[in-house]
Amino acid sequence: MPCTRNLDVLKAADGLAEGSVSRSRLRREVLGLARDERLVEAAYSYHIVALDAPPGEWLHAGGEAFHAPWLLPESGRLTALACASCTIGAGIERRVASLIAARQASRALALDELGNELLFEVARIAQDRMLADARRRALTMAGELRPGDPGLALDAQAAVLRLADAAAIGIELNAGLLMRPHKSTSMVLGVGIDLPPVSWSRCQHCRSRARCRHGAAAAAAA
Amino acid sequence: MTTGNSFDIRIIGERINPGFKSTRALFDNSDIPGIQALAIRQVEAGAVYLNVNVGSQAMTDRPFLTDVVRAIQDVVDVPLSFDVPNTELFELCLDTYDRDAAGGELPIVNSITEHRWDAMDLYREHPFKVMVMASESVVDGVAKNNKTAEDIASTARRAALRLRDDCGMPMDHIYIDLSVSAIIADTEGLNRATLDAVRLIGSDPELEGLHMTGGLSNIGQQLPAKAADGSDLKHKLENAFLTLAVPFGFDTVLGTPWRGYEPLPEDDYVLTTYRHFLDQKGSQALRAVRKFYKA
Numbered sequence: 025m026p027c028t029r030n031l032d033v034l035k036a037a038d039g040l041a042e043g044s045v046s047r048s049r050l051r052r053e054v055l056g057l058a059r060d061e062r063l064v065e066a067a068y069s070y071h072i073v074a075l076d077a078p079p080g081e082w083l084h085a086g087g088e089a090f091h092a093p094w095l096l097p098e099s100g101r102l103t104a105l106a107c108a109s110c111t112i113g114a115g116i117e118r119r120v121a122s123l124i125a126a127r128q129a130s131r132a133l134a135l136d137e138l139g140n141e142l143l144f145e146v147a148r149i150a151q152d153r154m155l156a157d158a159r160r161r162a163l164t165m166a167g168e169l170r171p172g173d174p175g176l177a178l179d180a181q182a183a184v185l186r187l188a189d190a191a192a193i194g195i196e197l198n199a200g201l202l203m204r205p206h207k208s209t210s211m212v213l214g215v216g217i218d219l220p221p222v223s224w225s226r227c228q229h230c231r232s233r234a235r236c237r238h239g240a241a242a243a244a245a246a
Numbered sequence: 247m248t249t250g251n252s253f254d255i256r257i258i259g260e261r262i263n264p265g266f267k268s269t270r271a272l273f274d275n276s277d278i279p280g281i282q283a284l285a286i287r288q289v290e291a292g293a294v295y296l297n298v299n300v301g302s303q304a305m306t307d308r309p310f311l312t313d314v315v316r317a318i319q320d321v322v323d324v325p326l327s328f329d330v331p332n333t334e335l336f337e338l339c340l341d342t343y344d345r346d347a348a349g350g351e352l353p354i355v356n357s358i359t360e361h362r363w364d365a366m367d368l369y370r371e372h373p374f375k376v377m378v379m380a381s382e383s384v385v386d387g388v389a390k391n392n393k394t395a396e397d398i399a400s401t402a403r404r405a406a407l408r409l410r411d412d413c414g415m416p417m418d419h420i421y422i423d424l425s426v427s428a429i430i431a432d433t434e435g436l437n438r439a440t441l442d443a444v445r446l447i448g449s450d451p452e453l454e455g456l457h458m459t460g461g462l463s464n465i466g467q468q469l470p471a472k473a474a475d476g477s478d479l480k481h482k483l484e485n486a487f488l489t490l491a492v493p494f495g496f497d498t499v500l501g502t503p504w505r506g507y508e509p510l511p512e513d514d515y516v517l518t519t520y521r522h523f524l525d526q527k528g529s530q531a532l533r534a535v536r537k538f539y540k541a
Binding site: 032036148151152156159160221 | 280282
């Protein structure tokens with residue numbers, strides 16, 4: 025079950041975002057803060073889990089069941105689920121709280137935003153690693169769901185984290201299904217033989233889609 | 247991500263190149279799984295070759311170059327095209343390349359010119375296909391840029407016949423790289439010359455079987471994102487070039503596989519404007535460029 029800690033995502037963040045002069049200045053400042061105070065402990069873990077039964081409305085893998093019909097491919101054969109968990113640790117959220125307490129709201133928001141970007145970057149790295157891993161097994165990967173998004177109910181969170189071995193990188197889930205550290209995420213992707221690209225996106229029903237900087241950045245990179 | 251190219255063309259995936267900001271970040275971080283994922287995505291989107299260009303890092307970090315080549319071949323089975331700055335690095339790439347992992351296919355050396363022919367010394371020991379830049383020639387021992395269709399076509403012809411006669415290279419192992427210039431600075435009719443050269447090369451019976459290729463990403467550089475009709479200007483310009491070049495034998499694009507290249511209808515705004523632009527030179531050409539984005 026691959027598990028990677030101490031990812032240097034701050035280096036990658038240097039080139040991630042652009043914006044106005046004042047925004048860039050603030051961003052450089054919080055990047056320096058994150059670096060100097062070692063606020064980021066980026067890590068991910070994942071597991072490609074074979075299906076226990078032929079795919080249907082419910083997908084059974086690793087002793088868990090997921091109601092995720094979106095992952096059923098139009099062609100090819102779904103044979104496994106890739107479950108991943110990612111975190112940047114609790115350092116940034118603690119520092120954001122202290123900045124707010126010190127009435128430094130702009131810095132707090134900029135640091136919080138940086139944390140989100142870093143978490144996106146860790147998720148991207150984890151997905152790339154899973155894709156390469158699947159390909160080495162002559163498998164394809166398609167479709168991404170996250171518990172709580174359309175397509176996968178939030179109550180699947182515990183099962184996803186268990187299969188991804190999220191505990192190995194320090195992610196815990198409380199009774200309200202809230203992950204700790206807060207800047208953590210999890211995902212499930214379809215894995216199989218000759219899976220076609222999916223025609224849906226986990227973002228397609230998001231109300232912030234039109235103004236989302238992360239979506240725009242992904243589109244620009246393509 | 248758009249896929250499905252409706253031209254009858256082959257795509258050499260261009261994304262493993264630090265000229266793309268997102269790829270540069272992968273190189274800066276030695277993010278091998280990220281580079282592998284990029285390779286997989288290009289192949290899944292239809293690339294039949296992958297071009298590998300690690301930029302200046304190839305000169306200073308040779309283990310990184312070989313790691314990248316091995317890592318890509320670990321996850322995809324298409325052949326590779328190597329874009330490195332000198333013969334020594336070509337040799338390193340060819341030594342590293344695993345032909346079996348690419349289904350027995352030869353790699354491409356990208357690229358040689360009339361005045362940079364030394365990579366051909368490697369051919370006997372490491373057979374490969376080759377990309378020849380037809381935009382440069384040698385006159386009286388001096389390298390010069392070709393600016394007319396006739397010069398481009400005659401350079402391509404000389405190089406192809408030399409490869410055939412001196413090296414025994416089959417014609418379909420030769421890719422003529424035709425430079426596609428940015429229209430914003432094209433006051434000398436270089437786009438016109440390239441398209442006319444495609445016609446000349448494509449109609450030369452001695453060159454039958456040879457491939458014509460080029461990178462398209464320059465064509466729309468520094469232009470606004472939207473054309474006057476509201477369409478994606480850069481993408482439309484790429485398709486306008488292909489609409490005019492593919493029927494005459496331009497059969498391979500060094501490009502982004504998910505761009506979704508497709509022929510434009512005759513009455514398409516960007517194609518019509520591109521045709522008009524091709525007939526202009528000097529300040530008239532600059533005025534014609536404005537018509538792409540100003541109604």
